[in-house]
Amino acid sequence: MTAVLTDAITEAERIIRDAPHVRDERDLAEGLDYLAGLVRVALGSAWTNDPADPHFARPSTQWTKMGLDNPDTLYFAAQVSGDAEYVVTGTRGSSADLVFQVLGGSHAGNTAPASHLAFDDRDFPVSPDGSFELRFGPPRADSGPGYFTLAPDSQRLLVRQTFSDWDTELAGTLRVQRADRIGAPGRPLALDSVQTRYAKAGRILLGYARTFLEFVELFYLDQPANTMYAPKLTPGGLASQYSSAGHFELGDDEALVVTVPASGMPYQGMQLGSMWYVSLDYLNHQTSLTADQARIDPDGLIRFVVSHRDPGLANWLETTGLPRGYLQTRWQRVSRPLGPEDGPTTEVVPFAELPDRLPFHQDQRVTPEEWAQRIAARQAAVGDRMLA
Numbered sequence: 001m002t003a004v005l006t007d008a009i010t011e012a013e014r015i016i017r018d019a020p021h022v023r024d025e026r027d028l029a030e031g032l033d034y035l036a037g038l039v040r041v042a043l044g045s046a047w048t049n050d051p052a053d054p055h056f057a058r059p060s061t062q063w064t065k066m067g068l069d070n071p072d073t074l075y076f077a078a079q080v081s082g083d084a085e086y087v088v089t090g091t092r093g094s095s096a097d098l099v100f101q102v103l104g105g106s107h108a109g110n111t112a113p114a115s116h117l118a119f120d121d122r123d124f125p126v127s128p129d130g131s132f133e134l135r136f137g138p139p140r141a142d143s144g145p146g147y148f149t150l151a152p153d154s155q156r157l158l159v160r161q162t163f164s165d166w167d168t169e170l171a172g173t174l175r176v177q178r179a180d181r182i183g184a185p186g187r188p189l190a191l192d193s194v195q196t197r198y199a200k201a202g203r204i205l206l207g208y209a210r211t212f213l214e215f216v217e218l219f220y221l222d223q224p225a226n227t228m229y230a231p232k233l234t235p236g237g238l239a240s241q242y243s244s245a246g247h248f249e250l251g252d253d254e255a256l257v258v259t260v261p262a263s264g265m266p267y268q269g270m271q272l273g274s275m276w277y278v279s280l281d282y283l284n285h286q287t288s289l290t291a292d293q294a295r296i297d298p299d300g301l302i303r304f305v306v307s308h309r310d311p312g313l314a315n316w317l318e319t320t321g322l323p324r325g326y327l328q329t330r331w332q333r334v335s336r337p338l339g340p341e342d343g344p345t346t347e348v349v350p351f352a353e354l355p356d357r358l359p360f361h362q363d364q365r366v367t368p369e370e371w372a373q374r375i376a377a378r379q380a381a382v383g384d385r386m387l388a
Contacts, residue, residue: 001195008202009039012209019213021275021324034276037064038208046201051081053186054176056159061386065278066208067215068328071288072269074161074385078176082154085137085179092121092130093172096164096267097332099238102136102148103156115237116151120333130172137179162332164267165292166381212277220326225249226256226348228327231338242338244329246346248272248306250319255307255351257358258327260344262296266333270294270304270344272317273326280325283382285318286374297360310371311354313364
């Protein structure tokens with residue numbers, strides 16, 4: 001019974017080992033660690049795959065990374081069916097953004113899933129105490145605020161809570177139930193359903209292993225290194241989210257200065273990712289910054305410094321020694337269209353010339369003790385958040 005999963009793991013390892021960017025032992029080690037995370041995601045997805053008994057699972061954590069996961073976001077996913085009604089209850093929390101999306105599938109196939117619905121908490125009533133109730137289901141004549149119609153092929157409900165200030169913003173709560181199953185007893189486990197789950201896990205695993213490596217060829221590696229494209233709507237149907245992306249390739253004596261206006265949007269974040277299309281270690285290293293975490297220069301610009309070596313600057317983004325990787329900027333809960341003037345510009349400069357090339361270099365200085373405090377704050381915030 002388990003052979004279908006073990007065979008998929010063996011095939012996924014071959015895909016990892018044959019990936020075009022694998023050059024050395026570290027690349028392979030990180031690839032096999034990535035594979036372990038995908039196995040956990042696949043098993044978790046398969047075992048919460050019953051739309052008659054839905055539960056929110058966490059597809060991306062610091063141990064299960066995929067799809068250039070955002071370090072600032074808590075992800076929750078549940079399986080649904082377009083012919084049933086579901087009740088989602090929860091509390092808003094104080095995150096910068098709370099987004100619901102209904103997909104006609106997942107990224108585990110050969111193509112990106114269709115987005116049938118995407119909205120944030122501005123589109124449904126929230127009580128003064130922060131509580132809310134949403135219903136998702138087939139078309140009905142008496143639907144009112146808080147009822148969202150499912151397409152017939154709806155399969156997945158995805159919820160994102162995104163944080164701009166890790167220290168003060170709090171996560172909300174979420175629960176999903178199928179309306180006609182509330183209070184009903186659970187169904188006994190059958191051998192064929194376990195077999196189906198193992199097979200499902202194998203398919204999910206291979207889908208993720210193949211799809212994301214293909215995805216970056218289309219959206220990241222089609223432009224010169226050390227550049228980022230102008231802001232555009234994020235692929236996948238999120239109407240209030242824009243992104244700008246690219247990839248870096250730097251020598252030991254080089255730094256990439258990424259300059260972007262502070263937009264004033266509820267959420268703006270910058271992160272680095274590995275060639276496996278996952279976030280770098282954001283727990284023990286400063287590999288991401290939001291506009292609230294970054295030090296904004298007096299001219300209203302944020303200047304991130306991407307480099308291998310420590311420049312002693314507040315907005316240093318650590319490559320963790322990787323010579324190549326991905327760059328990603330996101331804006332969420334936007335109130336207007338974003339254009340090139342809102343996006344990042346990039347410049348590769350000699351590391352030794354940073355004091356002369358950064359107009360507010362002295363304002364950006366941090367001591368080793370201050371840097372250690374920044375890392376300690378990240379460790380505490382992620383530890384607290386991941387309990388949610």
